[in-house]
Structure formats: structure tokens, C-alpha cells
Amino acid sequence: MLAGLTEAVLVTGPVHPGGEEIVHAANPAAARLLPGLVVGTVVADAGYDALTDALVRARPGFEAEIDGRVLAARAVRLDEDGAVVDALTCWYLRDVTEERRGSASLVRAQARAQFLAEAGRALHGVLHLDRTLRTAVSLAAGVLAPTVLVMLADGSDTVRWARADGGESRPHTGELTRTALRSAPRLHEALVGRAPVDPWVTVELAELPVWNERPAGEVVVVPVPGALVQGVLVLVGPAADADALPLGEEYAVRVGTALSAAALYREQAHLGHVLQASLEPPPLPSDTAGGLLVGSAYRPARESLRVGGDFYEVLPRTDAGRTPFLLGDVCGKGIEAAVLSGRVRQSLHALRLVEQDPATLLRLLNVALLDAADLDAPGTPGAAVAMPRFATMVLGDAAGLPDGGSRLRLATGGHPPPYVLRADGRVEEVDVAGSLVGALRDAEVGAAEVVLAPGDTCLLYSDGVTEARGGPTGRDFYGEERLEAALAGCVGAPPQVICERVLQLLGGWLGGRDHDDVALLALQAPTGRRA
Amino acid sequence: MTAPTTSTTTLRAEYLDRLAASDEEGAIAVALTALDAGLDVEDVLLDVVAGAQREVGERWAAGTWTVVQEHIATHISERVVSAVTRHRPADPPTGVGRIAVACLDGEWHALPARLLAEVLARHGWEVTFLGSSVPAAQLAVHLHETGPDVVAVSSSLPSRLPAARRMVEACRASGVPIVAGGAAFGPAGEWATAVGADGWAPDARAAAALLAGTLPRRDDGRVDDASREEESLLRTRRPELVAWLAARVRAGYGTDPLSDDQLTDDLGHLVDFLAAAVYVDDPGLLARFVRWVGTVAVPGGLTREELRPAVDDLAARLADSPRTATLLRSEPVQEACSGTGVA
Numbered sequence: 001m002l003a004g005l006t007e008a009v010l011v012t013g014p015v016h017p018g019g020e021e022i023v024h025a026a027n028p029a030a031a032r033l034l035p036g037l038v039v040g041t042v043v044a045d046a047g048y049d050a051l052t053d054a055l056v057r058a059r060p061g062f063e064a065e066i067d068g069r070v071l072a073a074r075a076v077r078l079d080e081d082g083a084v085v086d087a088l089t090c091w092y093l094r095d096v097t098e099e100r101r102g103s104a105s106l107v108r109a110q111a112r113a114q115f116l117a118e119a120g121r122a123l124h125g126v127l128h129l130d131r132t133l134r135t136a137v138s139l140a141a142g143v144l145a146p147t148v149l150v151m152l153a154d155g156s157d158t159v160r161w162a163r164a165d166g167g168e169s170r171p172h173t174g175e176l177t178r179t180a181l182r183s184a185p186r187l188h189e190a191l192v193g194r195a196p197v198d199p200w201v202t203v204e205l206a207e208l209p210v211w212n213e214r215p216a217g218e219v220v221v222v223p224v225p226g227a228l229v230q231g232v233l234v235l236v237g238p239a240a241d242a243d244a245l246p247l248g249e250e251y252a253v254r255v256g257t258a259l260s261a262a263a264l265y266r267e268q269a270h271l272g273h274v275l276q277a278s279l280e281p282p283p284l285p286s287d288t289a290g291g292l293l294v295g296s297a298y299r300p301a302r303e304s305l306r307v308g309g310d311f312y313e314v315l316p317r318t319d320a321g322r323t324p325f326l327l328g329d330v331c332g333k334g335i336e337a338a339v340l341s342g343r344v345r346q347s348l349h350a351l352r353l354v355e356q357d358p359a360t361l362l363r364l365l366n367v368a369l370l371d372a373a374d375l376d377a378p379g380t381p382g383a384a385v386a387m388p389r390f391a392t393m394v395l396g397d398a399a400g401l402p403d404g405g406s407r408l409r410l411a412t413g414g415h416p417p418p419y420v421l422r423a424d425g426r427v428e429e430v431d432v433a434g435s436l437v438g439a440l441r442d443a444e445v446g447a448a449e450v451v452l453a454p455g456d457t458c459l460l461y462s463d464g465v466t467e468a469r470g471g472p473t474g475r476d477f478y479g480e481e482r483l484e485a486a487l488a489g490c491v492g493a494p495p496q497v498i499c500e501r502v503l504q505l506l507g508g509w510l511g512g513r514d515h516d517d518v519a520l521l522a523l524q525a526p527t528g529r530r531a
Numbered sequence: 532m533t534a535p536t537t538s539t540t541t542l543r544a545e546y547l548d549r550l551a552a553s554d555e556e557g558a559i560a561v562a563l564t565a566l567d568a569g570l571d572v573e574d575v576l577l578d579v580v581a582g583a584q585r586e587v588g589e590r591w592a593a594g595t596w597t598v599v600q601e602h603i604a605t606h607i608s609e610r611v612v613s614a615v616t617r618h619r620p621a622d623p624p625t626g627v628g629r630i631a632v633a634c635l636d637g638e639w640h641a642l643p644a645r646l647l648a649e650v651l652a653r654h655g656w657e658v659t660f661l662g663s664s665v666p667a668a669q670l671a672v673h674l675h676e677t678g679p680d681v682v683a684v685s686s687s688l689p690s691r692l693p694a695a696r697r698m699v700e701a702c703r704a705s706g707v708p709i710v711a712g713g714a715a716f717g718p719a720g721e722w723a724t725a726v727g728a729d730g731w732a733p734d735a736r737a738a739a740a741l742l743a744g745t746l747p748r749r750d751d752g753r754v755d756d757a758s759r760e761e762e763s764l765l766r767t768r769r770p771e772l773v774a775w776l777a778a779r780v781r782a783g784y785g786t787d788p789l790s791d792d793q794l795t796d797d798l799g800h801l802v803d804f805l806a807a808a809v810y811v812d813d814p815g816l817l818a819r820f821v822r823w824v825g826t827v828a829v830p831g832g833l834t835r836e837e838l839r840p841a842v843d844d845l846a847a848r849l850a851d852s853p854r855t856a857t858l859l860r861s862e863p864v865q866e867a868c869s870g871t872g873v874a
Contacts, residue, residue, distance in 0.1 A: 125704045128678030135706060269676045472777060472795040474770035482792075492553065493599050497606045501599060504639050507664075508796055511769060512637065 290400015
């Protein structure tokens, strides 16, 4: 009856009640799986420990590797239904070798996919070339191989490398010069993607000063492809399993994309930096006319940019013994506004060579901006970006007076009038007004003179201060009144402190809300003692 | 003239006198003379300058110094730090690593972070000081551009903790560990853990020691969906809550309570600290603020007697936000309002 079953069936039972377990029956399928079992012999003598153990402990089944096959067995006690002889056990056996092997490789494949996904996330979170390189070796060391090295050619004269030795916390990094690479011509070709990796590369690699100790054991070199940068991934030491090489290749592709993205970002960031540095407010000079003290504060609207449409500068003392200064606001925000503010400052630098009077300077600047705007007229490339064209500003210069005070000449176009904080705490608004700069050919320029006695301060500010919306309701302007009160509270403070104090009060008023660019410039006639 | 002293207690008192007199040159002279007498740069910066600045903060809180006097003192101390570093420049970096030091967004007191930067430079670090009030976006840009090994953030204001979390997230995205310091992160650094920072140090010396070892990667903190939701709701409702509280607290004064900037400032802080306490789910944070308000003497500001009604009104008005309401009614906060409990 059992002989016809394809499923392996085995019946065991005690030779007499309480006696040793013997084989009562085994169909041909069972005999194939467990050839050591002979009907009528003692089960334990066949030496199948898993079966013996399951019998002794009356287990419901077992799974074990026997003669290179994985067997799964299910036990059914025939006495349980009360029908048959006492204490017989029927074993249904199944060969599950293929199933188990399949799921083990599935587990490995899942682990690989997870490693690659996590590596992708970690690699792409970094846009810095050196950090990406270090991350690339740290992630792979101990997973792909005990020691992992990545070498990178980025078109420059040197090759960067990073190596991680599994178990160490920090990767090692370094640079190889072209001279150092002369001893490794095959590697160099492979690095720049001109030749495939061949066995010589491995030999050359071993000689390079990139190792703590010479690589022992297996060395696998995988090319790292990339649009902007190329390199090689080197795996040293016994591989974890047979899939290590394809996994290494997959990994190298991800490393290549991440490195190329980082290299591209580096180029763009450099470009941005150079432009930004030329647009940032220049540092304040220490050599000023009559020892005039200056302070400033600046908060662009888009803070990750660090530049904006407000601008200010104080120039070093001229040959005529004057300190020129400027604070203005381009109509617009962000990088476009910053570009125009740069144009305004450069134009003024040039115009100052021929003219020093602030009001005349401002009239000339007005014409210069209008002429430049005509050049930007629609039809010229780049006109798709609406460039801001107008600006408001206060510009002027300061000359020291014999009593230690300072005489300021001011010219303004469309800008909020400056304040003067007297040493005794009075706050006065300078009565000066003019029209927008860069809008009309016959613009009106306001001019005024202010005398600062020792300890008096003149504050120039942009409308980002007074028009900051905030306060208890979140909708009110900061306004002139609050600014005047803030200034009055700053008696005795040096100009830098005045600017920072106003900026801090403004920060409290805004309560974290968005704001326009804010710029402050304070000029103070020195008292006897500096503070 | 007697021999120059190297006693930091004596020097701190002399230095504080110069700050009180708004005497920049005098303050610089105290620091440089101490250096020439053999005192270590770190001791001058941390025990004399930072020590005196702590005293300045206490004088402001006690109402004996105005906020502008405090600003002037801080300004002078900034100049002193520059003078000290010019006088004794740090040696070139020794290769221990590169670190970015930044103040949290909204933290305008840069001096403690600047002192930390100076101290770390003297421990061999290559330091980039990003300055006061650094938005998380700016930090992220810096991480991509310069790839530091570690980031250190500083703040004295617990109300900036949500900003700290944004910085932690920027660092996690780039895989850079971040350490936190300053009073913002709690008396024992518990809120640094809450926002997921990888390490915490109470002062610059401890920070240098912490960074000299390897930083264990900590878990991701305990900022959860409820934290974000209720904190963001409080931030959105801040103007409305402040206006409503001002009217309740100073009802019957005859003046428009909204025109009282000092009161609305303080009520704004109350809402900010409440939001931060909700964010890290710790009533102790709000309780500390409430107790602190009770000890500060600022003319026109929120008084101790006005605190309990304000807190109770908030609890009633914010009943829809379970964590916020529970926190306002919690024992530590209620005790702080009555002026009992541990200071």
C-alpha cells in the first residue's frame, strides 16, 4: 500500500511495549532518503541523530540536513486515534533541499538590495567630494570585503584615495601626485577610463603608498563609472560570498553617480561662492576720517543666500581726508537684486574717481543706471529674467571736525531719511528726501549736511526695518516710532552695538516670520574714550 | 606696581569693572596682561571673559544692568576675544578633524559659540565659525560645500529647540554627527538627547573632551508627530494667543495692552517656551521658564502674579491640543506658578 506513494513514509514503533524503537515499515521513497534504515532493525543504530532524537523526545517532527539533503519530517502517532496498534509512529518525509536553498538565496538577495538602498541614501545625502569618498569606503568595509579602497580621478593632477579597514572607525585618505602614479601606468589608464581593468592593475596597486600593510589575499578591482569623475573600487581580502563581485559592481555604479553629483555641486558651489563674495557687504574699514566709529548689521531675506537687495559699504579714508559711505536698497529680492546692488557699488567706485560731492555723484549714478538698463532691454539674451532696475539709497561722506565731531554730507534718492541719535538721548530725523534712483532722467536728489558732536550717532537703515510685519498680531509694521524708541534706548552704546540691538529687537518683533532684506549702518563721532 | 596676578577670580572682578565702565581698552589690557603673566589662553577666555559674561547676564536678570549695558559688555568681550587671539594665535590644526561651530537659528548671542571655536582651535581642530543665528538651510549648504567631520551647535534659549531639530536633520541627511551645548539643551543635556543630537557638553572644556573621543551614534530622539503638530499649531497661533493673553492679563489697566511691547514680548516668550516644552514633551522645560520669569525684574514685563492666570487661560484655550493642555496642567508647571518646587 505504501509502496505506491510518492511521498516518503516510514513507520516506527517499539519492538515490544516499552522496548527499543525499530523500523516497522519504509516505502521505497523513504528508503531513498534514509538508505541506512532497514525494516526490523533498531532505529538508533542507523545513526540518523535527528530522527532518533525526535523519537526519544516524542517531537512532532524535525528538519535536518542528512547526507547533503535537507529533510523535513512530520510525525503522526497512530495510537492517538485509538484505532491501531499501540505506540506506532508514522513519519512523512519530504526533501526540502531546493526550497531551502531558494529561500536562503532570497534572504541574501534581500540583504544585498537593502545594503544597496541604504548605501544609495547615505551616499547621496552628501554632496561633498571628500566626504562622499570617505562614506563610500566606510559603508563597504566589512560588507563587500574586509578592506575597501576607492581611488578617484577628477581631471586634476592628483588622484584622491580613501581606504577603510573593517573594524576601524575612521577611513584613511590621501592624495597621489602624477609622479607617484608613473609607476602605475595600467592603473592610471584604468582610473581615467581609457583602458579596462587588467591583472597588472592589481600588481601595480600593491606597490602604491595607499596601504597600511601590503594587501594580502584576494584583491578585486572594479571600475567606478561617472560622468565627471572616474575611479576604481578595490576590494581586499576574502569575499563574503560568491555574489560579492556583482554586488561590488552594483555598488561601484552608485558610488560613481554620487561622486559625480558631488563633483558637479563643487563646481557650481565654487561659481556661486565667487559671485557671492563679490556681492557681500565688504568689511568695515578701521581707518576713518577723524576716527569716525562705524557699525553695521545685515540680514538678507533669503538666508541661505547670504546676499540680497540691500547693500552698504564704508570706504577707506580718501586722500582728501573724507570717509565715503553708502546704504541702499534695490527694488527686488534674492540674487537678481544682489546683482544690481553690485552694479550700483561698482558704478559708484568708478564715478568717485571724477566726482566727490554726494549729490552730484547720485545724479551721475542715476544716469549710469538708466543707460545700463537700456542695454538690458528686451531682445538681449538673458532678458527673460526680469532684472530689477531701480534702487533707493543714502550716500555721503564724513570729515572730522577739530572738536572731535564729524561733518556728514548726505545725498538721498527715494530712501527713508537717516536718524541722528544725540549723545544726550534725543533722536532726530534728518530732513532729506529725493526720488527713486534709476527710474527718471531728471530725478530729484535730496541733499543735507549733518554735524555730529562727539558721541552723536547717525543711523542709516533700509525699509526692511520699518516695514517688518510682526508684533502681537503679526500684521503690524515695526514702524518709525519703535525704531526711534529703540535708538533712544541705545545712548552710550558703540555703533556696532546699536545696529545689533536694533536687529535683535526686530527679530523679536518678527517672531520667526519672513521678512525683507534688512541693512543698518551707524556712524558715530568718537568721544574721548573708545568703548 | 605689584606683580600681575594669575588668579582668575581676581582677574574676573577686574575685568567686570572694566565692562561696567564700558572701557574696551581697559578690558583688553586685563586679558593681555593676564596672558603675559603666564595664564593660559583657555583660562583667560573661559574663566575670565566667559565667567564675567555670566555675571553680566545675572546683573541684567536682577535688573541692575540694562539690556543695552549687557550688549555693550558683550561687544567689548567680542573685541577682547579678537585681541587675545591676535596676541596668542592658535597653532595650525593638527589633523584631529574639521568642525563647524554654529549658533541655532534665532540665537543672536554668538560669544559662547565663538569661545568654543577658539578653544577647539587650540585642541588641534580645523574650525569654521558660522556665526550667530544660522538657519538650518545655511548649515546644509555648508555641509555640502566643506564636508566637516562634525558639527557643534550652541544656544542658551530652550525656545530654539525646534531649530535645533532642523539642524540635527540637516546633519543626519549628510551623515555628519552633531553635538550640542549651552543652556538651551537643559541642565543635564536632556533636551539634546530629545532632539536627537549625538552628544552634549555643558561648556567649552567639556566639549573639547567629548570631541576628543569617538562619538557614539545616538538614537533619533523623541520628537514625534504630536511634537511637530502641536508645536507648529502654537507657532501659527502665537500672535492670536499673545494678543488674547495680553488683554486678559492686563484687563482694566485703561491702556491698550497690545501697545506694551515688554508685556507682549514676555507673553511671546511664554508661548515659545510652551511650544518648545511640547516639542520635547517635557513639562520641566516650561516649569524652569516660569520659575525664571518669577526671578527676573524687567520693568513692565510679565510679573510673577500674572503667570498663573496666563498659564491657566492657555490650558483652557488650548484644550484641543492634548499634549499642550496636559503639560500646562502638569504638576511641575503648576508648582512653578505657585513659586514652590525646586529652583
